[in-house]
Amino acid sequence: MTSPDSQTEALDERFLEIISINGRDYQKYAVDRQISFEPVDDDEAERLELQHRVFHKVFDDRLIFPPIPHLRRVLDCGYGSGSWAIEIADQHPECKVFGIDICPHMSPDDVPQNVNLEVDDLNRPFTFPTKYFDLVQSRLVATGIHRERWPSYIRDIKRVLNPGGWVQLVEIYFNVQSDNGSITEKHALREWSTRYMGSFEPSKDLRVGTRLRNLLLAEGLTEVDARMIPLPLSAWSTDPRMREIGAANSENTRRLLHALALFPLTQRRRMPLDQYQALVARAQEEARTPSLKAYFPLYVCIGRKPL
Numbered sequence: 001m002t003s004p005d006s007q008t009e010a011l012d013e014r015f016l017e018i019i020s021i022n023g024r025d026y027q028k029y030a031v032d033r034q035i036s037f038e039p040v041d042d043d044e045a046e047r048l049e050l051q052h053r054v055f056h057k058v059f060d061d062r063l064i065f066p067p068i069p070h071l072r073r074v075l076d077c078g079y080g081s082g083s084w085a086i087e088i089a090d091q092h093p094e095c096k097v098f099g100i101d102i103c104p105h106m107s108p109d110d111v112p113q114n115v116n117l118e119v120d121d122l123n124r125p126f127t128f129p130t131k132y133f134d135l136v137q138s139r140l141v142a143t144g145i146h147r148e149r150w151p152s153y154i155r156d157i158k159r160v161l162n163p164g165g166w167v168q169l170v171e172i173y174f175n176v177q178s179d180n181g182s183i184t185e186k187h188a189l190r191e192w193s194t195r196y197m198g199s200f201e202p203s204k205d206l207r208v209g210t211r212l213r214n215l216l217l218a219e220g221l222t223e224v225d226a227r228m229i230p231l232p233l234s235a236w237s238t239d240p241r242m243r244e245i246g247a248a249n250s251e252n253t254r255r256l257l258h259a260l261a262l263f264p265l266t267q268r269r270r271m272p273l274d275q276y277q278a279l280v281a282r283a284q285e286e287a288r289t290p291s292l293k294a295y296f297p298l299y300v301c302i303g304r305k306p307l
């Protein structure tokens, strides 16, 4: 387990307490308050790194999507293992990179001097000053943001952006799709998706990826651009680039299917562990079956605070 020594201020003990369930570690604070149900152990940190490498391939090594000539301050909401924040800091030594996460456990011990990681709940109003950042990124936090928080979350992001500053949002829609329509209700991947997404009802919005454009427009962001990019679960594509992305994503998918739904299904929905393991094993098998052409839609959306 990585220690949260990299934090600049002494951490509230409540954020450090871990509970172990079914072989995975969770942050007690986040679980008790129903904020997040994802593991926070070394395995999960490793998976997030793996997934970050996949995103490098998906986005052709671009970490920042909008055109921003000078980066002075950047905020990463839900920094996880810190990979995005640290790479931004390395590439832009003149830029100060802030990160917020409810859980300090997955960040490395040593971070560059220009990285400042803080523990906070993104469901609460931001404490940063108004007009402070040139870019705010929020990537894969849908399982941790309360459904009714989204409009005020975007409003907070807009408030802390400089005029002309940008927000970039990335969310996976975990409702598995098939490029040739061959995944049916009988498939374990479909069952995994339905049960996983259902387990967050009604408190979280796992469909928020599809709503990012509307959320940004509703809060007055401009130059809004939203895309859906298929994220292949394995190397099934005949297109060489997509095939390479799928190959890279195969191991991430194998781990993701087990890690993400473990607490939601076995603890919140009381599915027996052996039944869960059997479902995940079948879903993993299907994910690597080329003929099913399985993918998760990945939603990417950018918007600009008016000048």
Ligand SMILES: C[S@@+](CC[C@H](N)C(=O)[O-])C[C@H]1O[C@@H](n2cnc3c(N)ncnc32)[C@H](O)[C@@H]1O
Binding pocket: 035, 036, 048, 052, 077, 078, 079, 080, 081, 100, 101, 102, 103, 106, 120, 121, 122, 123, 138, 139, 140, 141, 143, 144, 145
């Ligand atoms: C799936 S990980 C993604 C990490 C990183 N953004 C990435 O793309 O690699 C989600 C992260 O968001 C954090 N998170 C979820 N809900 C949060 C909340 N309400 N406040 C702060 N952090 C949160 C989790 O602790 C976890 O580290």
